[in-house]
Amino acid sequence: MNKDVRWKERFQNFEKAFKDLEATIKLKNPSKAERAGLIQFFEMTFELSWKTIKDYLEAQGYQVNGPREALKQAFQIHLLEEGHLWMKALEDRNLTTHTYDEAISQKIESLIRDKYYLILKNLYLSLKKKAQ
Secondary structure, three states, X not given: OOXXXXXXXXXXXXXXXXXXXXXXXOOOOOOHHHHHHXXXXXXXXXXXXXXXXXXXXXXXXXOOXXXXXXXXXXXXXXXXXXXXXXXXXXXXXXXXXXXXXXXXHHHHHHHHHHHHHHHHHHHHHHHHHHHX
């Protein structure tokens, strides 16, 4: 499969997940179930973000393996800003998939709302322009 086509197809999935996250982020004072949904949408969106980045980088001729390497390379070519925040988001995404603690859920919700949503949105807007 053409690598340029592959990243654009992956971007379509990333876009769908991002739109779900965006809709959920608008909920004020979410219930426990809504918070869990917000975190789940963050996990899916984040997972698709780094995989889309990986596919994009490969279409540009880079060889990357795994999320850390993809994020580092994307930062180096200025596809991403705030590299340290992306690495923190990766750590927190890994934490949420293995933790079922209410206090951690509330902390992650705040980070998603205050920081992670914005970096995902910036990536989304940047890749949307590149896909057109």
